[in-house]
Amino acid sequence: xxxxxxxxxxxLDAAELLFAEHGFKETSLRTITSKAGVNLASVNYxxxxxxxxxxxxxxxxxxxxxPALKAELEVLLTRDDFSMExxxxxxxxxxxxxxxxxxxxxxxxxxxxxxxxTDVQGHLRWxxxxxxEDVLH
Numbered sequence: 001x002x003x004x005x006x007x008x009x010x011x012l013d014a015a016e017l018l019f020a021e022h023g024f025k026e027t028s029l030r031t032i033t034s035k036a037g038v039n040l041a042s043v044n045y046x047x048x049x050x051x052x053x054x055x056x057x058x059x060x061x062x063x064x065x066x067p068a069l070k071a072e073l074e075v076l077l078t079r080d081d082f083s084m085e086x087x088x089x090x091x092x093x094x095x096x097x098x099x100x101x102x103x104x105x106x107x108x109x110x111x112x113x114x115x116x117x118t119d120v121q122g123h124l125r126w127x128x129x130x131x132x133e134d135v136l137h
Contacts, residue, residue, distance in 0.1 A: 011038060012060065013036070015056075019112060019115065020111040051123055055124070058124065058127070058128070064105075065094050069090065072094060095110070116128070
């Protein structure tokens with residue numbers, strides 16, 4: 001029998017890949033449970049609802065990415081003069097670093113972020129902005 005942590009991880013892993021590939025709206029909880037090999041009650045127990053699961057999937061990456069991005073930007077801010085191109089360069093190392101965190105992490109993260117902004121996931125934009133406001137400003 002799988003432990004709680006293992007079940008929770010399988011749900012996140014399955015949801016992550018399905019959300020990245022098919023989008024948040026197009027991925028049903030039943031599809032996630034089927035891929036994860038768990039029942040719907042497990043998703044409800046661990047996450048409560050799909051919105052919370054979406055946030056948990058994205059949080060995996062944001063908790064790795066945002067502190068690294070913040071560190072890069074803080075170094076940049078010590079310079080007297082910098083361009084927007086320099087700001088974009090600060091994103092590169094933290095983004096590529098996601099590949100060490102998870103297999104194909106940068107690609108999956110960018111897909112999730114893109115889907116979050118195109119799938120009319122207003123709650124997701126709000127979630128990112130409020131949790132990482134200091135870095136984004």
